[in-house]
Amino acid sequence: MPKVTAHNLMEEFKLDLICGEEGVYRPITTSDISRPGMEMAGYFNYYPATRVQLLGKTELTFFDQLTDSEKTDRMERLCTYDTPAIIISRGMEIPTQLVEAAKKVGVPVMRSNLTTTRLSSTLTNYLEGQLAPMTAVHGVLIDIYGIGVMITGSSGVGKSETALDLVRRGHRLVADDSVEIRQEHDGMLVGKSPDLIRHLLEIRGLGIINVMTLFGAGAVRLFTPIALVIHLEIWDQTKAYDRLGLDEETMRIFDTDLPRITVPVRPGRNLAVIVEVAAMNFRLKRMGINAAEEFSSRLTNVIQEGDKEEI
Incomplete structure (x- = not known):
């Protein structure tokens, strides 16, 4: 404690x-x-x-x-x-x-x-x-358009490389490798970096880089509320991945359930763009705009109209 x-x-x-x-x-x-x-x-x-x-x-x-x-x-x-x-x-x-x-x-x-x-x-x-209660999670925390996105996944899957690409696209790094999470009040999880590795990013083959020194003070942030978790995993051809976005996963930390999206990793996929769009889409959902539900509603209407024509 x-x-x-x-x-x-x-x-x-x-x-x-x-x-x-x-x-x-x-x-x-x-x-x-x-x-x-x-x-x-x-x-x-x-x-x-x-x-x-x-x-x-x-x-x-x-x-x-x-x-x-x-x-x-x-x-x-x-x-x-x-x-x-x-x-x-x-x-x-x-x-x-x-x-x-x-x-x-x-x-x-x-x-x-x-x-x-x-x-x-x-x-x-x-x-x-x-x-406040505190725990540490293996992952990367990025501020994307004001949305705290925590990227998780097994070691070597590409979390830090994705974070580096996001920083180059203008987003801000909060923590790499280890994210310290505090539950400041009900439903509010705040993440930050341990002091020892603050502003540092480890890229395999390149080593440790200082993001603030390379990209400036605007490329880092000391802490941010965590709103979304994106889990990276190696593409499994035997697994059926969600293609519409209707499935809702969560990750529980303390007594708070964070929305979680599983993104399969394979050569040729631009993970930084996918994570960026996921954050933007999450922001739209919070504003009441859900593209997946809208498409599902359209599809249901088309099917119902087709059934009426047959009758």
Whole structure:
């Protein structure tokens, strides 16, 4: 599982560390953010201690109205060994009771100048992206006219060569050989390249090339949502391939089914053009234009009209 700590939040959002240096590497295991308003009132029955705690103007204004003993009690109960971090928004002053309680158990206390609402939303988006389920798939990921197309197939079938041809046609490479896929939310799979092989493409007989160096920054992309899978396989004469495009295959990754098209490979086939047209046709289908269904409907009408003439 991906690991995120308070130290990562400090670097990403330029947070000021007030105390709790020894706890900045505590793991953050959930993307949910807690604003402990009920806890400030003394209700800790359902206190989500494992979440990042965000104190804004509302919570601290109410906290100022408490007695000294209540303030100490609230902060000591707020700071636990499971609490990954406490963040104060709007650059507000840190209560001394919070600093003292945090130091006892090593909870990092940080401060941001952002408003509470904006800080909460940015933290949530960041944590959801970093903590999303991730897997790696052997294949190539290309952005074709804004459609994320993942090309899969056995080793040596021609995935990288097809990707190189697509880049020369003006499309953008995201990943070659290994595609890291995160499920950022339901139905949304985002693919990117591992850092080690980013922008690199391996062509058998030629070696490793740097696509960004050769073709420019416009030929690469860091990540893209995956919408379509095209599977390349060596042509099998005994297999009946779909000739109309009515058959619908899918590839399941996590709990998302991606549409998949199987393309047979044989000498003389221009795979780059086929993949490009497949992406364009997929885009038309999403706009409600399906050529295969339209042809099938025409054929059905012709048959029905022929039957009527015979009668």
